[in-house]
Amino acid sequence: MKMTGAKMVCEALKCEGVKTVFGYPGGAIMNVYDEIYKQDYFEHILNRHEQASVHAADGYARATGKTGVAIVTSGPGFTNAVTGLATAYMDSIPMVVISGQVPLSLIGTDGFQEIDAVGISRPCTKHNFLVKTIEELPRIIKEAFYIASSGRPGPVHIDIPKCITAQEGSFDYPTSVNMPTYKPHTKGNVRQIKKAVQTIKKAQKPLLYIGGGVTLSNSYEMVRDLAAFSGIPAVETLMARGTLRSDDELLLGMVGMHGTYAANMAMSECDVLISLGARFDDRVTGKLEEFAVDAEIIHVDVDPTSIGKLVDVDYPIVGDIYKVLQDMLPIVKENLEHGRYEKWRKLLEKYKNLHPLKYEDSDEVIKPQWAIERIGELIGDDAIITSDVGQHQMWAAMHYPFNNARQWINSGGLGTMGYGFPAALGAKKGQPEKVVVNITGDGSILMNMQELITAAEYNIPVINVILNNNYLGMVRQWQTFFYDKRHSETDLSFGPDFVKLAQSCGGVGYNVETKAEFDKAIEDAIKVNKVTFINVAVDRLENVLPMVPAGGSLYNMMLEYKD
Amino acid sequence: MNERRIISVIVSNEHGVLSRISGLFAGRGYNIETLTVAPIPNTNFSRFTISTKGSVQVIEQITKQLHKLIPTLKVMEHKEHDVDNIQKEMALLKFPDSESVADIDALSKAYNGGVVNVGDNVIVVMVADEPFRIKQFIKATEKYNPVEIVRGGVVAIER
Numbered sequence: 001m002k003m004t005g006a007k008m009v010c011e012a013l014k015c016e017g018v019k020t021v022f023g024y025p026g027g028a029i030m031n032v033y034d035e036i037y038k039q040d041y042f043e044h045i046l047n048r049h050e051q052a053s054v055h056a057a058d059g060y061a062r063a064t065g066k067t068g069v070a071i072v073t074s075g076p077g078f079t080n081a082v083t084g085l086a087t088a089y090m091d092s093i094p095m096v097v098i099s100g101q102v103p104l105s106l107i108g109t110d111g112f113q114e115i116d117a118v119g120i121s122r123p124c125t126k127h128n129f130l131v132k133t134i135e136e137l138p139r140i141i142k143e144a145f146y147i148a149s150s151g152r153p154g155p156v157h158i159d160i161p162k163c164i165t166a167q168e169g170s171f172d173y174p175t176s177v178n179m180p181t182y183k184p185h186t187k188g189n190v191r192q193i194k195k196a197v198q199t200i201k202k203a204q205k206p207l208l209y210i211g212g213g214v215t216l217s218n219s220y221e222m223v224r225d226l227a228a229f230s231g232i233p234a235v236e237t238l239m240a241r242g243t244l245r246s247d248d249e250l251l252l253g254m255v256g257m258h259g260t261y262a263a264n265m266a267m268s269e270c271d272v273l274i275s276l277g278a279r280f281d282d283r284v285t286g287k288l289e290e291f292a293v294d295a296e297i298i299h300v301d302v303d304p305t306s307i308g309k310l311v312d313v314d315y316p317i318v319g320d321i322y323k324v325l326q327d328m329l330p331i332v333k334e335n336l337e338h339g340r341y342e343k344w345r346k347l348l349e350k351y352k353n354l355h356p357l358k359y360e361d362s363d364e365v366i367k368p369q370w371a372i373e374r375i376g377e378l379i380g381d382d383a384i385i386t387s388d389v390g391q392h393q394m395w396a397a398m399h400y401p402f403n404n405a406r407q408w409i410n411s412g413g414l415g416t417m418g419y420g421f422p423a424a425l426g427a428k429k430g431q432p433e434k435v436v437v438n439i440t441g442d443g444s445i446l447m448n449m450q451e452l453i454t455a456a457e458y459n460i461p462v463i464n465v466i467l468n469n470n471y472l473g474m475v476r477q478w479q480t481f482f483y484d485k486r487h488s489e490t491d492l493s494f495g496p497d498f499v500k501l502a503q504s505c506g507g508v509g510y511n512v513e514t515k516a517e518f519d520k521a522i523e524d525a526i527k528v529n530k531v532t533f534i535n536v537a538v539d540r541l542e543n544v545l546p547m548v549p550a551g552g553s554l555y556n557m558m559l560e561y562k563d
Numbered sequence: 564m565n566e567r568r569i570i571s572v573i574v575s576n577e578h579g580v581l582s583r584i585s586g587l588f589a590g591r592g593y594n595i596e597t598l599t600v601a602p603i604p605n606t607n608f609s610r611f612t613i614s615t616k617g618s619v620q621v622i623e624q625i626t627k628q629l630h631k632l633i634p635t636l637k638v639m640e641h642k643e644h645d646v647d648n649i650q651k652e653m654a655l656l657k658f659p660d661s662e663s664v665a666d667i668d669a670l671s672k673a674y675n676g677g678v679v680n681v682g683d684n685v686i687v688v689m690v691a692d693e694p695f696r697i698k699q700f701i702k703a704t705e706k707y708n709p710v711e712i713v714r715g716g717v718v719a720i721e722r
Binding site for chain 1 (some may be wrong): 574575578579590623624627628630631634635636
């Protein structure tokens with residue numbers, strides 16, 4: 001069928017089953033927006049900043065497991081989108097971002113709104129394309145969706161010059177891809193899996209180290225099965241919260257810089273470490289020389305570059321966690337007896353009781369940890385929690401009772417402030433029956449606050465709980481601990497009136513200073529069916545603890561801070 | 564312990580692939596010593612031959628990362644004096660015509676080359692040999708005061 005490149009884009013999105021697109025128009029992408037106007041297959045959400053469009057597509061992808069889609073224009077439209085691409089790249093989120101580009105004849109001439117987009121996106125995407133002929137456009141879109149969602153997922157960027165979207169060509173959307181150079185290895189080596197199970201069998205102190213790859217590969221149920229059958233205790237990374245139920249006795253909590261005492265001690269003392277879709281990030285391992293020194297390491301990952309990158313691995317298994325566990329579980333069930341690790345679990349239980357997660361609650365002022373636990377009590381499993389970056393993010397990861405995979409959405413790898421609100425919009429579009437709560441801080445929320453307008457216009461009722469300490473809290477905490485309290489540029493006492501801000505954009509705002517007001521605001525926010533800002537005045541100087549200082553050993557935790 | 568490696572990469576012959584490869588090295592602080600690229604005849608592929616230095620872990624990461632690039636078909640890694648492959652490098656050198664053509668010609672013949680041009684003021688010599696032999700040749704010709712040296716970079720092929 002003959003049609004323009006612009007129409008091909010819309011038709012291709014339809015063929016991919018895309019129902020929601022986030023974006024922002026501009027000169028070089030106008031042909032595509034003209035076709036978007038004429039179609040009614042997918043809904044287009046007009047965010048008020050391109051970064052928010054990409055984060056929203058990302059949040060949509062994380063909440064649903066589908067590939068998120070964003071469309072932006074050339075030049076500044078694209079450069080605004082880069083933070084979104086990098087965020088998704090670091091966390092391996094399947095996404096396709098389409099940008100307009102100046103016509104081919106103007107590329108390289110410093111044309112208006114021209115930038116070398118593929119040059120910029122190359123290091124922060126899984127792959128990118130500059131479309132040079134109309135003939136290759138359908139194939140490129142097909143390949144982009146395939147690359148984004150297969151193997152280790154990631155964002156793919158397609159840059160389309162304006163002359164291509166205007167040109168006519170014949171559209172025949174491929175039904176399959178033929179890429180001789182890209183064949184992700186998904187099935188794990190069975191011999192290696194058997195060897196790994198034999199090693200687990202001999203172990204006295206095995207530990208499951210669960211990463212975000214478990215969520216990405218939709219294998220959390222099998223991981224629960226593996227843990228429940230074998231009785232092997234588990235730690236979760238920031239990206240893996242919700243893989244095991246928060247009340248699972250085997251779960252020691254989050255591991256790493258702000259991990260629990262029990263999780264970090266288990267990591268340090270285990271004799272076999274079974275890493276499932278985790279990548280030994282520096283925030284998890286602490287000082288590498290002293291990381292899990294006694295452990296034989298089994299590392300399952302779909303990306304071979306993740307294996308042996310930072311830590312030497314004894315049993316590398318390259319494969320999709322889902323397929324590897326399909327092969328591994330029957331072997332485990334044949335070879336392992338149930339509940340062999342009594343002694344090890346008793347020791348870990350002791351660690352759990354010795355230093356549980358704790359904070360000093362107060363009747364004078366709301367503690368941020370209390371607020372998060374309270375959201376858990378009030379909404380619990382019905383919520384999807386997104387977050388920005390900083391103290392509130394760590395408190396949410398530590399204190400919220402996550403019971404499902406895809407319930408916790410945050411920028412783990414890149415640590416992007418301003419991620420949470422637009423990601424919440426995406427998550428709500430993807431899972432409209434859930435209550436979506438963005439747990440944020442007074443610093444982060446300002447970085448994409450224009451999305452109030454988007455949320456109000458499209459009636460996407462997400463709840464933003466702003467844990468407001470009038471500080472750029474995490475940096476303030478480091479300054480307190482490591483910079484002799486020189487609080488350089490972290491005092492945010494000059495902030496907006498969040499209630500009026502929300503109101504001015506068509507939302508609802510609440511100022512909260514007491515626990516009673518907090519409960520009332522949350523209950524009202526759920527009912528009001530509008531975007532809300534709940535501005536919670538929290539203890540200004542509360543710290544995130546425990547903490548492993550950067551570069552320190554996991555077992556050497558700062559458990560409390562006394563002034 | 565840094566080791567020298569020759570890495571051959573076969574990639575789809577498409578625009579941007581050179582910057583994907585060079586960007587991979589630059590972004591991770593890896594070093595490219597030499598790089599040669601040419602299309603493989605009668606295919607849609609190109610062959611990159613890269614010589615690099617690094618620890619065993621770094622070399623392993625380089626080969627894995629190269630393989631991870633979407634347009635990469637195949638990555639082959641060779642040690643410097645491996646017997647399973649042949650490594651050659653070409654060099655062009657320019658000498659002033661005040662030097663002895665006969666001496667330079669004789670020397671370059673020993674390194675699988677010869678005088679390729681004698682102009683008004685300069686003598687141009689080509690040699691093609693193993694990379695360490697090229698280094699030796701360049702050292703041996705120092706006394707003839709070369710005015711310009713162009714090295715071609717390593718190419719390698721399996722036996």
